[in-house]
Structures are given as C-alpha cells and as structure tokens.
Amino acid sequence: MHTIAPVSDTRLRAWAVLARAALTPAAYPRVVLATRAVAPDIEDAADRIGALVAEPGSGASIAELAACDLDRAERAGAWLLTPDEPAWAGLGFDDLDSRDSRYLDAPVAVWVRGSIDPVSVLTRVGVVGARAVSPRGAAITGQIAGELVERGVHIVSGGAYGVDVIAHRAALAQGVATTLVSAAGIDRVYPTAHLEVFDAVAETGAIISEYPPRDGVEPPRLLARNRLVAAMSRQLVITEAGVRSGTLATVRWARRLHRPVLAVPADFGAAARGCDLLIGEGHARPVHSLTEVLTALGETAEPEPRHPLAY
Incomplete structure (x- = not known):
C-alpha cells in the first residue's frame, strides 16, 4: 500500500487531465503555465485545458482520455502520484524545473x-549503463548494486537490457525494493x-x-x-x-542537476570506452571500489576495506 495525502476526486482528476495534456503538443504550453505555481485554481486550469480535443480528428477531449487513464490505471493496480502528496518533494523532480532551455520541465x-x-x-x-553489457560489466554491475543494497541504498534504473536489469535483479535477489523508471505506459512492460x-x-518497490x-x-x-x-x-x-x-544522456542530466557521477574505468575492451571518455x-x-561509491555518497565516515571491483 502507498501512503498518500487525502486528495479529493475532483483534484485528482484535475491532475490526470494536466498529466494527459502534457502529452498533447497543442496543450503542453498551457499545462506548463498552469502548473508552474501549483495553486488552488488547478481545477479551473484543468477544466479549460480538458475541453480541448486531444488529437485532430479524434473527437475525444483531453478530459475524456484522462478519465479513461484513471480507470485503466486502477484496473492495472496503478495510481497517480501528484505534487499534492508529501512523497513528491523527496523524489527530486522539482529540481528539473528551470527557465534554462537546456532543461525539460518536471x-x-x-x-x-x-x-x-x-x-x-x-x-x-x-x-x-550499456544494454549490450560485457561479462565484465555484468559482474561489476551485480557487485556494486548488490553491495549497495546490503548497505541500505535504494537502486534506481530504467529496466532496460544490460546494466539496468542486472541492477534491478541484484536488489530483488535480496528481497529489497528498487525503482524502475519506465518509458512505456504504466501497464506496459x-x-x-x-x-x-x-x-x-x-511487489516491493515502484x-x-x-x-x-x-x-x-x-x-x-526513452x-x-x-x-x-x-x-x-x-x-x-x-x-x-x-x-x-x-547512458551518456543520463549523465548530462545528472550533471545539470548537480548529481555526482561515478564511472568504472574500461579495460582493454571497447564496451566501456564511454566511461573512459x-x-x-x-x-x-x-x-575502483565500493568504498569510493559510499564515500561519494557521504555514507561512510571512516576508512573501510576497499572492496575492489571484479576487474
């Protein structure tokens, strides 16, 4: 079960309208303006935007599609997390808000x-990391993710082939929650x-x-x-x-958001040359070691054994 703040059905449906409108190019600028200052009149903004036709020739309004989204999500065991809920502030999405054109909006x-x-x-x-991961990269990914999980660190990745899924599986193997950010609809795999x-x-994470x-x-x-x-x-x-x-695109975002980036140096193969770059x-x-990852996080206050990576 998830913990959420009480939100009225009216307000939840307003957020669903704006979330759906954000996927509609014609409505997107209005959505940005409406949500810059999440205000009491969010319902009014949703009423105006929801009346727009979602796609030329479709006949369906954005509000009608949003209502279907909520119904289908409920049937799929999914739900809509909005900025009204306390958990939102801790997820880091608001850091994406910027007038700098290099950034996409939250x-x-x-x-x-x-x-x-x-x-x-x-x-x-x-x-x-790489989708076509080498045996060396797979071993190092499993080692880092597994040992981070043992120390109470939560793993986030994208569910893709290669490094992503290995990292998720390392957490799942220990029965620990992990977060998968999907590029598909919430009911799609x-x-x-x-x-x-x-x-x-x-089952355990999100x-x-x-x-x-x-x-x-x-x-x-993607x-x-x-x-x-x-x-x-x-x-x-x-x-x-x-x-x-x-992966290099993810690094660019991390740097813009002032998130530290660590990379495992390559060996003589070509698979990890992006890391060297x-x-x-x-x-x-x-x-070169798990200790260096923990130190960068500020999770280790005194020297530990280095736990060298499996090169």
Whole structure:
C-alpha cells in the first residue's frame, strides 16, 4: 500500500487531465503555465485545458482520455502520484524545473505501480549503463548494486537490457525494493522479456512512468526517461557504457542537476570506452571500489576495506 495525502476526486482528476495534456503538443504550453505555481485554481486550469480535443480528428477531449487513464490505471493496480502528496518533494523532480532551455520541465504527475514509500525515504543511487553489457560489466554491475543494497541504498534504473536489469535483479535477489523508471505506459512492460522483473519490482518497490495505461514506447520517451532517473538519484554510477551509449544522456542530466557521477574505468575492451571518455573529460569520477561509491555518497565516515571491483 502507498501512503498518500487525502486528495479529493475532483483534484485528482484535475491532475490526470494536466498529466494527459502534457502529452498533447497543442496543450503542453498551457499545462506548463498552469502548473508552474501549483495553486488552488488547478481545477479551473484543468477544466479549460480538458475541453480541448486531444488529437485532430479524434473527437475525444483531453478530459475524456484522462478519465479513461484513471480507470485503466486502477484496473492495472496503478495510481497517480501528484505534487499534492508529501512523497513528491523527496523524489527530486522539482529540481528539473528551470527557465534554462537546456532543461525539460518536471513531470506534471507520474503513474506508479507499487509503493512510493521506500523510494521516498531511502538514499537513492542510479545504476545505469550499456544494454549490450560485457561479462565484465555484468559482474561489476551485480557487485556494486548488490553491495549497495546490503548497505541500505535504494537502486534506481530504467529496466532496460544490460546494466539496468542486472541492477534491478541484484536488489530483488535480496528481497529489497528498487525503482524502475519506465518509458512505456504504466501497464506496459518494455522490454517485454523483463515481465518477471517488472512484476517483482512492483511487489516491493515502484515502477514509475510519465505515461498512462496503454501508451507505447517512442524513441523520444526513452531519452525523456533519463532525466527522471537522474533526478531521482543522489548520485549516478555508470558501470559500463559505449562511446555512443544513451547512458551518456543520463549523465548530462545528472550533471545539470548537480548529481555526482561515478564511472568504472574500461579495460582493454571497447564496451566501456564511454566511461573512459566521461572520466577523461572530467564529467565523471573514476571508481575502483565500493568504498569510493559510499564515500561519494557521504555514507561512510571512516576508512573501510576497499572492496575492489571484479576487474
């Protein structure tokens, strides 16, 4: 069960309208203006925006689609987390708000399967990296994620092939909550091969998505997801990344949000050259042991054994 502040059905539906409108290009500028100062007149803004037609020729209004979103989410065991709820402030999304055009805006609200409680109270570390991960990268990812979990650190990742799913599985193997930020609708599994991981994450932790039920995956959404992983993480650990890896986009977001970035240096293979690039350009700090990860977090006050990584 998730812990939420009492929110009226009217206000919840208003947030659902604005969340749906944020996905509609014609309505998006109005949504931004309406939610810059989350005010008592959020319902009035939703009434105005909700009357707009969602897509040319569709005939359905944004308000009608939003009502369907809430109904489908309930059937899927999901719910809408809004800025009205105490947990919102601790998730880091508000750090995305900026007049700087380099930043995307914070999500209006997010859909959740699972419980937000462990996500909102624990130290969170994003562990991300290559999809086509090497055996070395897989071993290092499992080691870092597993040992962080043992020390009470909450793992955040994107549920993708490679490093992402290994990090999630390392937490699940210990029966510990983890957070999966999805680029698909909250009732969808992407990649479909990770169905058991998505279901297990929802049991103990949370799946979070900006996208309502039935929404599919589009390339821009894969990149948009990166900003939420970065925002939710107190620091980002890159265990392996190629020089053209989408992981580098997550690093850019983390740096803009002033989140420390750590990267495991490459060996003689090409799979992790993106890590060397980040380190060489000063965008990430090299990490050789779990102790260095904990020290960067401020989680270790005195020297510990180094726990060297499995190179």
